[in-house]
Amino acid sequence: MRAVVAGGSVAGLLAARVLRDWVDEVVVVEPDALPASPVNRPGAAHGDQFHMLLGQAQDLLTHWFPDLQAALARDGAVVCDPLSDGRMLVDGRDRPPVPGDRLMPIHRPLLEWHIRRAVLPSVRLVSDRVVGFTGTTEITGVRLASGAEMACAFVVDATGRGSRLGSWLAALDHPGPPRRRVNLDLGYATALFHRAPGQRLDDLLCVHSVRSPSSPSPGVSCVAPLGPDRWICTVSGYGPDRPTRDRAEFTSRCHAEPAPAFTTLVDSCAPAGPVIPYRFPHSLRRDFHLLPRFPRNLLPVGDAVASFNPIYGQGITAATLHASALSSWLTTGDPITTYLRHLKVITDAGWTTSTTEDLRLPHVTAPRPRTFPLQRALSAAIDHAAMTDPVVARRFVEVINMRIRPADMLTPTILGRTLLASFRR
Template identity: 40%
Template sequence: MRTAVVVGGSVAGLLAAQVLTRHADMVVVVERDDIGADADQAAEGNARRGVPQGTQMHALLEGGRRGIERWLPGFTDEIAAAGAAVGNSGRDVHTYLDGRRRILVGDLPMVSATRPFLEAHIRRRVLADERVRLHVGSAAGLVIGGGRVRGVRVTRGSAADEDTLDADFVVDATGRASRIGSWLADHGWPEPPLRRVPVDLGYATALLRTPPGVLDGMTLGQSITHGPGGRVRVATAGRVEGDRWVALVAGYADDRPRRDSEDFLARCRDDPADEFGKLAANGELLGDIAVYRHPDSRRRDFHKVSRFPAGLVCVGDAVASLNPVYGQGMSSAALHAACLADHLDARPGPNEPPLRYFKAVRRVVDAAWQTSVLDDLRLPHVDAPRPWGFALKNAIGDMVLRASVTDPKVARKFLDVMHMLAGPDSMMRPGTLVRSVRATRRRATGARPER
C-alpha cells in the first residue's frame, strides 16, 4: 500500500503505525495534540491535553511489554536506562488480598513508570522512522467509496479549515469516545453494537518522594480490600522515573476518592497493607492529587456487523475501554497491534473487509472483558444484566482467587491471566481447580501450604 493513516497518536495508534511501516510507503499519524513539539515535556511527566487520564497511575503488564518489545526491540532496556523501574514478580512485586500478602512467584519483569514517560519513549521510536509523518489536526470523518475507505477528513482550528488525506488503509485509534459509529452511518454502513457496563469508578493518583529505605524490597505493590456492603477499594503504588513513587487509590460509586490530600493519605493509612501506611507516613507529596472518573466499561462488537468497509480497522479503546484498575489498556493496545500485523501479513485483497482482524481482536477483548467485567458485575451498584451461570462462576472464581494467595502454582496461573499472558479460562482447568480446593481446605485446617 502507498499511504496509511492512523487517527490518534496515543499508545494504540503509535503501535499500529509501527506495524504499518512494514506494509506502507508512508504512515500519517493524525493527532490533535502537537505530540512532536511536546515530547520532552511529556517525558518529564506532564500528560498531554488529549489524554486527561494520563496523569493517573498506569500499568504496563507483561503481555503488553512483550508486545512492545516485538515492534520496538530494546524498549525495556531503553526506558530502564532512562529511569523506569523494572521489578521482578518473584522478588519485589507485593500484592495483597484483604490484607493477606500473596506468595511471590515466577520471574516476570514488571515495568513501573508514568504514562507520559512510557508514551514519550514509544513516540520517539515510532516518529524517528522517516516513513512516519505527524499531521496535527482532528479527524472529522471518513471518505468511503466503492466498498472501501478512501481517506480521512481532517480539520485544524475550525471546521472551515478542512483537508482530506487520501489513504489506502485507515486505523481508528481515537479512544473510547470514537465516532466510528456515526462516521460509518454517514455513508450508509451499519454501526457496530456498543455494550456498556456502568461501573462508576473513581480514582486518585499522587506523585511522592520517600526517604531512602522506607519501601526497600518493593518496586510495585497492589492491595485489594473488600468491605461491608460489597465495598471494594484498591490501592496501588510503584517506583518510577525521577526517584519518585506514584500511588493510586480507587473506589466505586459513593466511595470514590476526593481531590484532596487528606482523603488520599487517609485511604493509604487505612489500607491493611503496611506499605501504603508507610508511604502516607513518610512520603512527601509532589504536587496536587489528580482525580479521574471512569463511568462505564464499553466495547464495540465489530464482529457483529453485517457489512464493513475494506481498509478500515479500529484499535485500543476505540474497540474496548475497560475498568482501568486492571491495567489492561496499554497491553490490549499491544495485542491489537499483533492482530493488525497478522491481518496485514495475510495480504488481504483491496476490497476484502477486515473480518479476520476483528475476529482476532474479539478473542483479545473477550479475555480482557471476562477478567474485569465479571468482577465488576459483583458490585451491588452496577446495574447491568448478569450472564448465565454468574453465581457459580463467582463462587469458583472466589475459591481460585483466595487459593492464589498461598498456592504457588495457582498464584502463577493467576499472574499469567492478570498480565494477559493467558486467558481467564485457563484458571478453570481441572488441575488448577483441584489445587484451589486443597488450598481452601488447608486454610480451614491451618495446614502448611502445598508447594
C-alpha cells in the first residue's frame, strides 16, 4: 500500500513521518530541488523571514523527532527563557513573562533541513509536481506534471495556500471546499545583523514589540538570535505602512520601537545581508468539513487547509497539529469526516486567535460576525487581565502556543479574574 504526499515542506514531511508507520511506501512529490544544506528553497518565498516555534510545535516535534531540538541547538538555534532572556511589549507596555514559556526563534531552512534528514531516508522523494488525480468517483492515484501517473491508497495535499485541490476535486465531480478569507494587505521585512560572541541586546536575547490595531501603526517587530553569529530582525505594517527593502527606512522603524534592543541592534551591529520584504495579502481557510461528500483517501494538511496572519506564528504549529490529527485518524479507522472535523477544531482555534485582532484593523473589509463586538470586548478584557494577573497570563500563553483553544479561556475562574481585573482598572 502506497501513500503519496504532494509537497515536501514542513507539513508534507510531517505527514510523511506519520504515514510511514501505516503504509508500505510513502512517496513525497516535490518540484523544488531540495538543498543539501540549510538554505532556503524557491518554493518557500517566506523562508528567510522570522519564524518562532510555538510551545505546541516544540512538544509535537520532540514527540516525532526526540533528537531534533538538540540537533537544532548544535547548529546554532537559541532557546530563550522568558524570565531572563525575553521581553514582550504591547503598545509599549511590558507583558509579564510566564515561567516555563520557552521561546524558540528558528531559521526555517534549518528546521526543514533537519526534518528532511530525519524523514527522507525512509520515504521516496520524486522530483515532480502533482497536477491532478486519477480515478472516477474515488481517487486511485495522482497525475504528475511529467505525464506519469502513480497509483496510491492515500493522497496528502501539502501544496500550501495556493493548493489546486478544488479544481482537482471538480475533475472527479466532487465539490470544492468553501473558502473564507480576511484581506490584510500585510507586509513585513527582515534583515540579518552580525552578532558578537555571547552578545545580548539591552541584556536580552529575544524581544517582541506588538502594536495593537488601536495604535497609529499596527504591526509587530521582533529581534532574536539566529545563531551564535547572527541576529534576525523583522518589522511589519499594513497597507501603505508596509515596510520596503530600504535600509534607512528599516533603521528608522527600529529607532521608533519602544524597546531599546531595536535601537541597540541597528546602531551597534553591522548588517549581514539585505533587507528582504514579503507581502501577505490575506488569511485564508478552506472549510472541508462543510462538504457533503469527500474522497475517503484524500488528506489535506498545512496551509492547504488554512493560512493565518503570520505575525502570530501559527503556521508550523498548525502543521504539527494536522499531523497529530492524521495519526489519530489512522489509529481509529473512522470515516474521513472525523479527520475533517479535527481539522475544523484546529483551524477554528488559530482563526479565532488571529482574526479577533485582525478584524479590528480599520482597513480590513471582511464581514464581522454578529457576535464580534462582544467577542472583541471579552478578548480585550482578557488581554488586559493577562497583563496583571498571573493565572490569566498563563492560560493566555497556552492559547497563544496553541496548546488549548480560545474557548478554553471561558471558564468561571478565568472570567472571574478577568472581571476583577477590569474593576481594578
